[in-house]
Amino acid sequence: MIVIMKNGASPAQIQSVVDRVEELGFNTHLSTGKEQTIIGVIGDERPVAEGVFRALDGVEKVVRVLKPYKLASRDFHPEDSVVPINGVSIGGNRLSIMAGPCAVESREQIFEAARAVRASGVHILRAGAFKPRTSPYSFQGLGAEGLALLAEVKEQLGMAIVTEVMAPEQVEQVAEVANMLQIGARNMQNFQLLHAVGESQMPVLLKRGMMSTMEELLMSAEYILSHGNGRVILCERGIRTFEQYTRNTLDLSAVPILKQLTHLPVVVDPSHAAGNWEWVPRLSMAAVAAGADGLLVEVHPHPDKAWSDGPQSLRPERFRALMDMIEPVAQAVGRTI
Numbered sequence: 651m652i653v654i655m656k657n658g659a660s661p662a663q664i665q666s667v668v669d670r671v672e673e674l675g676f677n678t679h680l681s682t683g684k685e686q687t688i689i690g691v692i693g694d695e696r697p698v699a700e701g702v703f704r705a706l707d708g709v710e711k712v713v714r715v716l717k718p719y720k721l722a723s724r725d726f727h728p729e730d731s732v733v734p735i736n737g738v739s740i741g742g743n744r745l746s747i748m749a750g751p752c753a754v755e756s757r758e759q760i761f762e763a764a765r766a767v768r769a770s771g772v773h774i775l776r777a778g779a780f781k782p783r784t785s786p787y788s789f790q791g792l793g794a795e796g797l798a799l800l801a802e803v804k805e806q807l808g809m810a811i812v813t814e815v816m817a818p819e820q821v822e823q824v825a826e827v828a829n830m831l832q833i834g835a836r837n838m839q840n841f842q843l844l845h846a847v848g849e850s851q852m853p854v855l856l857k858r859g860m861m862s863t864m865e866e867l868l869m870s871a872e873y874i875l876s877h878g879n880g881r882v883i884l885c886e887r888g889i890r891t892f893e894q895y896t897r898n899t900l901d902l903s904a905v906p907i908l909k910q911l912t913h914l915p916v917v918v919d920p921s922h923a924a925g926n927w928e929w930v931p932r933l934s935m936a937a938v939a940a941g942a943d944g945l946l947v948e949v950h951p952h953p954d955k956a957w958s959d960g961p962q963s964l965r966p967e968r969f970r971a972l973m974d975m976i977e978p979v980a981q982a983v984g985r986t987i
């Protein structure tokens with residue numbers, strides 16, 4: 651951290667900053683310029699808020715040197731992390747495609763959806779049993795009944811399951827069925843939930859909040875990692891902007907940037923970004939070209955009858971076409987599918 655003193659700060663003010671820095675256990679490095687004095691704070695600054703020094707008399711600004719996250723950082727862990735899930739790896743050379751309906755609606759619907767995506771080569775089924783809905787009057791998911799249906803799919807079709815957990819007290823129940831716990835965009839900063847999934851040691855699909863920065867996403871990942879759970883996969887799913895054509899704006903720059911900042915796998919959910927199935931194939935190709943480790947795609951056997959997110963869900967045959975479209979793109983960026 652660097653503390654920049656105001657032009658004309660008095661020697662007493664400078665000394666009191668130095669005293670405070672040393673009192674907190676850091677060493678100092680003083681650089682006295684003609685106009686301004688700069689105090690280097692030497693040591694691991696992460697536990698200290700900038701405000702501790704900014705509040706002192708004569709301080710103009712405080713600049714951090716280290717990234718606020720550590721375990722999630724590539725500086726700390728240079729090699730790519732690979733998360734194994736039920737015999738498949740997320741983050742390796744092979745693209746990981748996770749697909750399925752927004753929610754489990756019935757035995758018939760979830761089996762039809764699962765069989766359809768499996769026929770297109772998908773090993774990981776996505777579907778929510780607990781749904782975080784904007785309106786309390788909207789379908790909230792089948793809950794425990796939905797989980798039981800996912801358990802049947804898992805057993806009968808041998809697919810891995812990724813499904814959302816919304817509260818710390820649900821973690822145990824959801825973890826009994828899921829191969830990977832999904833933290834939804836709305837819960838990205840539910841710190842008690844992050845703590846609970848961290849303790850669970852289960853793979854976690856952490857979605858970026860629609861109003862969160864990449865750094866905030868990485869800080870949320872850090873919560874999970876700091877509880878000893880290194881199996882975290884980040885998911886870009888669109889952020890809120892002024893644009894109205896799409897449900898959210900897919901922030902594709904997050905892919906190469908996150909891949910640079912962190913060793914964690916990064917996947918893209920084009921469905922919740924677009925809000926319309928017609929744009930999902932193109933966004934998927936773009937995500938793969940940008941370096942995503944995988945995709946999370948909503949597929950419903952009958953989107954017109956879906957209880958949630960029908961307009962953005964691909965029909966099975968359109969999903970099949972999407973898989974064919976992304977294959978040459980994957981090859982072009984050195985990936986297999």
Ligand code: PEP
Nearest residue numbers: 752834835836857887922
């Ligand atoms: C979902 O995956 O169905 C979902 C609710 O996503 P998000 O949390 O990104 O809105």
Ligand code: MN
Nearest residue numbers: 752948958959
């Ligand atoms: Mn959805």
